[in-house]
Amino acid sequence: TQLLEQSPQFLSIQEGENLTVYCNSSSVFSSLQWYRQEPGEGPVLLVTVVTGGEVKKLKRLTFQFGDARKDSSLHITAAQPGDTGLYLCAGDNAGNMLTFGGGTRLMVKP
Amino acid sequence: NAGVTQTPKFQVLKTGQSMTLQCAQDMNHEYMSWYRQDPGMGLRLIHYSVGAGITDQGEVPNGYNVSRSTTEDFPLRLLSAAPSQTSVYFCASSRENYGYTFGSGTRLTVV
Numbered sequence: 001t002q003l004l005e006q007s008p009q010f011l012s013i014q015e016g017e018n019l020t021v022y023c024n025s026s027s028v029f030s031s032l033q034w035y036r037q038e039p040g041e042g043p044v045l046l047v048t049v050v051t052g053g054e055v056k057k058l059k060r061l062t063f064q065f066g067d068a069r070k071d072s073s074l075h076i077t078a079a080q081p082g083d084t085g086l087y088l089c090a091g092d093n094a095g096n097m098l099t100f101g102g103g104t105r106l107m108v109k110p
Numbered sequence: 111n112a113g114v115t116q117t118p119k120f121q122v123l124k125t126g127q128s129m130t131l132q133c134a135q136d137m138n139h140e141y142m143s144w145y146r147q148d149p150g151m152g153l154r155l156i157h158y159s160v161g162a163g164i165t166d167q168g169e170v171p172n173g174y175n176v177s178r179s180t181t182e183d184f185p186l187r188l189l190s191a192a193p194s195q196t197s198v199y200f201c202a203s204s205r206e207n208y209g210y211t212f213g214s215g216t217r218l219t220v221v
Contacts, residue, residue: 033209042114042200042212043153050207088152097168098143098210100153 003027004091006101013079014109021074021104023089029099030092032065032072037086037103048092079108112136116201116213123191123220131186131216133201139211141204142184143168144176146197147215153200159184191220 004025013019023032031050035043047056049065049072056063060083062075076083086105090098117132135142143158155168159178173195175187184203188195198217202210 031207035209035212040214042202042214043210045209045211048209090153097155097158098153099155100145102152 004089004099004101006087006089006104008104009102010105010107012107012109015080016078017108019076019079019106021076021087021089021106022071023073023101024071025091026070027091028069030069032069033090033092033098034063034072034074035088035090037088043088076106079106081108081110084108114201114203114211114213116199116216118216119214121216121218123188123218125191125193125220127191129188129191131188131199131201131218133184133186133213134182135184135201135203135211136182137203137205137211138181139203139205140181141206141210142178143202143210144174144184144186145200145202146170147200148197156186156199188218193220196220 007022033048034046037043047063052067052069054065060077064073084107086103088103089101114135140161144156145153147153154170156174157176159165162181165176196219198215200212200215202212204210
């Protein structure tokens with residue numbers, strides 16, 4: 001069974017601070033996806049990273065895929081209350097099956 | 111486009127009852143999956159399909175059946191509900207090498 005471990009599980013910060021969420025595995029994935037989920041809703045795709053070492057930016061969010069394609073990070077610059085939510089990483093196995101990490105619950109206080 | 115539509119949004123079942131959770135997508139995606147989300151455990155894959163007529167088991171398939179007679183629909187059947195199946199269920203669809211689009215979920219309570 002392929003496992004993805006996310007850290008930290010919980011993060012509470014003030015508006016304007018920076019933060020990094022980590023997603024680690026001992027397995028190699030063909031791609032890694034990041035999702036954001038709000039209460040009562042399904043996860044929403046933020047980004048997919050495919051190539052080892054790849055870096056993608058989405059406004060204040062920066063996503064990185066490890067060189068060995070086993071780990072990834074999400075960095076948020078100058079967090080805002082609207083960034084509050086559950087962040088999930090998911091590794092894509094063969095056949096488009098996703099293995100999800102346990103999630104990082106982020107709260108950004110104004 | 112509606113995306114991925116799940117019904118019902120909420121359901122309460124008695125132990126031993128059966129029911130079907132409906133999932134439909136209008137994006138012509140070949141891949142569809144069912145996940146359950148429990149507190150502190152992330153999402154776990156129940157069953158998935160890579161196309162009409164093809165289904166396979168995921169991580170936690172026991173107690174659930176699926177079928178994929180059309181590209182659009184992927185219902186999940188609970189055969190004999192148990193309290194351990196109390197969870198939030200999400201259906202998702204995608205094209206190959208693209209991320210998934212999720213439905214808004216079905217919150218199921220088994221008493």
